[in-house]
Amino acid sequence: MAKVQNNRAWLLVLPVLALVAFSAVIPLMTVVNYAFNDTFGNNQFFWNGLGWFEEMVRSERLHAALGRQMVFTGTILAIEVPLGIFVALNMPKKGFWASLCLVLMALPLLIPFNVVGTIWQIFCRIDIGLLGRAMTALGVDYNYTNDPLDAWVTLIIMDVWHWTSLVALLCYAGLQSIPNAYYQAARIDQASRWDIFRYIELPKMSGVLLIAVLLRFIDSFMIYTEPFVVTGGGPGNSTTFLSIDLVKMAIGQFDLGPAAAFSLMYFLVILLISWVFYTVMVARDAGETR
Amino acid sequence: MAQITLSDLAHSYVHNGAETGDFALKTLNHVWQDGGAYALLGPSGCGKTTLLNIISGLITPSRGRVLFDGVDMTESPAEKRNIAQVFQFPVVYDTMTVRENLAFPLKNRGLARAAIQARVALIAEMMGLGEILDRKARGLPADAKQKISLARGMVRESVNAILFDEPLTVIDPQLKWELRTQLKSLHRELRHTMIYVTHDQVEALTFADTVVMMHEGRVLQTGTPESLFETPAHTFVGHFIGSPGMNFLEAKIEGSRGVINGQCFPLGANYRTASGFTQIGIRPEYIQFSADEGLPVVVKHVEDVGRRRIVHAELANSPISVSVPEGQFFDNTMARVRFIPDKINIFVDDWRVQGEAL
Numbered sequence: 001m002a003k004v005q006n007n008r009a010w011l012l013v014l015p016v017l018a019l020v021a022f023s024a025v026i027p028l029m030t031v032v033n034y035a036f037n038d039t040f041g042n043n044q045f046f047w048n049g050l051g052w053f054e055e056m057v058r059s060e061r062l063h064a065a066l067g068r069q070m071v072f073t074g075t076i077l078a079i080e081v082p083l084g085i086f087v088a089l090n091m092p093k094k095g096f097w098a099s100l101c102l103v104l105m106a107l108p109l110l111i112p113f114n115v116v117g118t119i120w121q122i123f124c125r126i127d128i129g130l131l132g133r134a135m136t137a138l139g140v141d142y143n144y145t146n147d148p149l150d151a152w153v154t155l156i157i158m159d160v161w162h163w164t165s166l167v168a169l170l171c172y173a174g175l176q177s178i179p180n181a182y183y184q185a186a187r188i189d190q191a192s193r194w195d196i197f198r199y200i201e202l203p204k205m206s207g208v209l210l211i212a213v214l215l216r217f218i219d220s221f222m223i224y225t226e227p228f229v230v231t232g233g234g235p236g237n238s239t240t241f242l243s244i245d246l247v248k249m250a251i252g253q254f255d256l257g258p259a260a261a262f263s264l265m266y267f268l269v270i271l272l273i274s275w276v277f278y279t280v281m282v283a284r285d286a287g288e289t290r
Numbered sequence: 291m292a293q294i295t296l297s298d299l300a301h302s303y304v305h306n307g308a309e310t311g312d313f314a315l316k317t318l319n320h321v322w323q324d325g326g327a328y329a330l331l332g333p334s335g336c337g338k339t340t341l342l343n344i345i346s347g348l349i350t351p352s353r354g355r356v357l358f359d360g361v362d363m364t365e366s367p368a369e370k371r372n373i374a375q376v377f378q379f380p381v382v383y384d385t386m387t388v389r390e391n392l393a394f395p396l397k398n399r400g401l402a403r404a405a406i407q408a409r410v411a412l413i414a415e416m417m418g419l420g421e422i423l424d425r426k427a428r429g430l431p432a433d434a435k436q437k438i439s440l441a442r443g444m445v446r447e448s449v450n451a452i453l454f455d456e457p458l459t460v461i462d463p464q465l466k467w468e469l470r471t472q473l474k475s476l477h478r479e480l481r482h483t484m485i486y487v488t489h490d491q492v493e494a495l496t497f498a499d500t501v502v503m504m505h506e507g508r509v510l511q512t513g514t515p516e517s518l519f520e521t522p523a524h525t526f527v528g529h530f531i532g533s534p535g536m537n538f539l540e541a542k543i544e545g546s547r548g549v550i551n552g553q554c555f556p557l558g559a560n561y562r563t564a565s566g567f568t569q570i571g572i573r574p575e576y577i578q579f580s581a582d583e584g585l586p587v588v589v590k591h592v593e594d595v596g597r598r599r600i601v602h603a604e605l606a607n608s609p610i611s612v613s614v615p616e617g618q619f620f621d622n623t624m625a626r627v628r629f630i631p632d633k634i635n636i637f638v639d640d641w642r643v644q645g646e647a648l
Contacts, residue, residue: 181377184348187368188375189442190398199383199394203428 034260052261062262064237065245072152072241073220076159080216081209083160084167089201091172102172105165117229120158124230144231148238151231155239158226163216170212174205207284214277218270242266292359292450294322294345294483299354301340315340316507317354322451322485327477329498330487333530337507338487342453345485346373358450375453376443379460380435384428388419391427391438392445399446409445416476417441432460440469444476451483458493470497491531495519503527519573520633525640528571534600534611536635537577541570543636546648551606553585558632559645566639574600574613576633579620584628603627 035052037045056062087105092098108116126132126143135142144154178200186196202209224243227233233240233248240248246266250259301315315337322328322345330338343349344356347368355364363371374395383391392410401409414420417437422430427438436457443452454473458466474497477484486497494501495515503511503518511523522528528536542549546560548570557570578584579601587603587610599620601612605627612627614620636643 179379179381181379181381184343184368184375185377185381185439185442187348188346188373189395190369191394192398195398199385203384 031260031263034256035264038257048257052257053265056258056261056265059258061245065240065242068238068240069221069242072155072223073217075156076163076220077213077216079156079160080164080167081213084164084212085171085205085209087164087168088171088175088205089197091168093176102169105169108162108165111162113225114229116158116162117226120154120161120226121230124154146235148235151235151239155227155230158230159220159223162226163219167209167212167216170208171205174208175201178204207281210277210281210284214274214281217277218274221270221273292483293324294451295355295357295360296320296322296345297355297357299341299344299351299356301337301344301349301351301353303340313352314507315344315351318509320502320509320512322483324483325481326483327474327497327499328483328485329494329501330485330504331489331491331494331501331530332504333489336504338489338504339455340507341504342375342455342485342487345451346375346453347371348375372446372448372450373453374443374446374449374451376439376455376457378456380432380439382427382430382435382438385426387424387426388414388430388438389423392419392441395442395446409447413441413445416479417444417472433462433465436460437469440473444480444482447480449482451485454484454486456487456489458488473497491533495531503530505530521635521642522571523642525569525571525637528635528637532573532575534574534613536571536573537610538569538571538637539605539608539610541568543568543570546645548634550585555585555629556631557634557636557645558648560648561636561643561645569637569640570629571635571637571642572629572633574611576630577610577612578628578630579612579614579624580626580628581624582626584626586625587627589625 033045036048036050038048038051039045091101111119123129124132124144126136132142132144141147142150144150182200182204183196186200191199222243223241224247227239227241228244228247231239233244237245246259246262249255249262297319298317299315299319300313300317302313304312318341330341332338340349344351347356347363347366347370350365355362357363358371383394386394389410392414393406396406396409410423411420414423417440419434419437419441422434427435430438440454440457443454458469461469470493473484473486486494488494488497495518499514500512501515501518502509505524505526511518511527513523518527518531522531522536525536525538528538539550543557543561543563545563546557547554548557549555550570585605587605589601589603590609591602593600593602597616599614601614601620603610603612610627636645
């Protein structure tokens with residue numbers, strides 16, 4: 001059948017274009033606008049070229065926030081991924097307890113982010129919080145509002161509590177898809193428990209595990225609400241991650257130009273890393289089906 | 291290498307099934323001779339895989355004992371039994387190369403490096419895996435993966451038995467035939483006890499020296515392919531083996547004569563009159579058409595299956611099929627059939643009864 005060429009078909013794309021324009025392009029363009037212009041007030045703008053970008057790239061404040069961000073994301077990945085795998089491996093495979101586990105584990109994922117923050121903020125307070133009071137009673141010098149290390153530990157435990165379930169549930173799904181014959185064959189081959197994990201479970205889980213790492217990476221790299229509620233970025237600047245710093249800059253100081261340049265770079269970095277992950281996953285799947 | 295004895299074995303998957311009689315595998319006694327090639331034949335769901343998993347130790351039976359050379363192994367787990375098993379769908383270790391896959395069971399048993407290498411090379415050669423030995427198992431086609439599984443099953447030299455659970459399901463018909471032949475010749479060379487589970491009679495009859503025929507958790511007959519064909523112990527065996535299966539006709543037996551619908555025909559042996567539902571069983575291959583001799587039939591239709599024709603007819607309102615070899619004359623004027631007396635089997639309540647020689 002001959003293909004009919006009709007350029008009027010492009011009109012059919014218009015609704016989508018309009019939708020995307022309003023939802024993404026136009027808001028983004030206002031940010032782009034601020035990133036390349038400067039103003040002395042009166043709503044009069046003049047062209048600043050890459051000035052803001054250069055300033056941001058050299059900004060020590062931004063370097064520090066980026067450093068904290070990378071340490072935070074690295075730490076929670078290093079804890080949540082192995083812990084999630086461990087939990088998934090030890091969950092019951094079927095029956096009542098499996099269902100109960102699934103429901104309990106899904107609960108933290110269903111709590112709104114600011115509620116999570118509030119829960120931990122109160123839970124850890126040394127005046128009225130259960131954990132804070134208990135720690136003090138035990139003689140541990142714990143106070144997340146004025147000790148940077150305590151603040152970090154609190155945020156990391158909170159994130160682990162909130163998100164390990166996601167990794168565990170994804171891994172669990174991966175594990176459940178392994179046919180029983182693999183385990184039977186491993187027994188016949190006298191494989192050790194470690195061999196079973198290393199040669200059967202891990203390879204079969206690797207697909208979902210990659211997705212879990214990607215999701216946790218992006219989410220934690222953009223984290224805002226929970227640390228904002230718990231520590232507000234403090235004490236000092238010790239838990240000021242990228243998003244918190246960005247909001248301080250844009251709304252606290254009203255430095256819209258630098259903040260806009262910062263936003264764009266932030267966005268591009270996340271886009272780049274997601275793209276790398278995506279490419280790796282697609283290449284892996286292609287290798288699988290070849 | 292060992293003789294494997296199953297003694298009063300029975301298994302139920304249901305908790306307390308042993309008390310209620312809800313058995314997936316009914317009481318069974320059997321001895322697997324060392325070095326034999328066995329086929330476990332039966333329709334899906336008849337308990338073949340259960341039996342296999344009990345032998346390999348993946349399942350502990352609800353009742354009875356499993357003995358290896360007289361030593362009770364009932365409670366010992368699969369790891370300790372020194373049994374190799376190949377499953378229906380390919381099981382390969384994705385991240386290993388083909389070579390590492392084959393070496394894995396040997397390595398886990400602490401064999402010396404040189405011995406592993408030599409053995410892997412030998413088996414890979416036999417299974418036609420030589421060229422892909424250094425490729426990753428991930429990404430190979432399904433039949434290559436199943437070849438790896440088969441090779442991994444055969445790589446251990448000292449196993450007590452090798453169990454195959456419908457191993458050729460995922461293989462193309464052409465390659466299926468080739469692999470079956472290869473397995474057969476491997477059996478001749480290695481002399482391992484091999485138990486091959488299948489629901490395909492052609493696979494069973496070509497692979498095995500002894501066929502164990504199962505139905506609904508029960509072993510109906512154990513014997514050579516020939517004895518299953520010629521003298522099935524149960525009507526189900528007669529139905530299941532052969533294409534088309536054995537014909538069964540309700541008949542009265544009077545000594546060495548059978549009577550259907552008032553018409554007599556000779557039998558190959560003398561039978562005592564027995565009570566119960568009596569049938570004669572005759573293979574389509576052992577019925578001959580005739581113009582003036584034998585019992586009258588109504589021919590319904592004729593099916594040409596290449597080397598022979600299958601005639602579907604009715605005898606005393608019961609369906610009957612007759613196999614007419616290539617080149618043998620047959621037309622519609624021949625409305626009678628004659629049974630070869632020696633080939634008639636008599637079944638009372640579905641079980642074959644032995645006659646006395648004439």
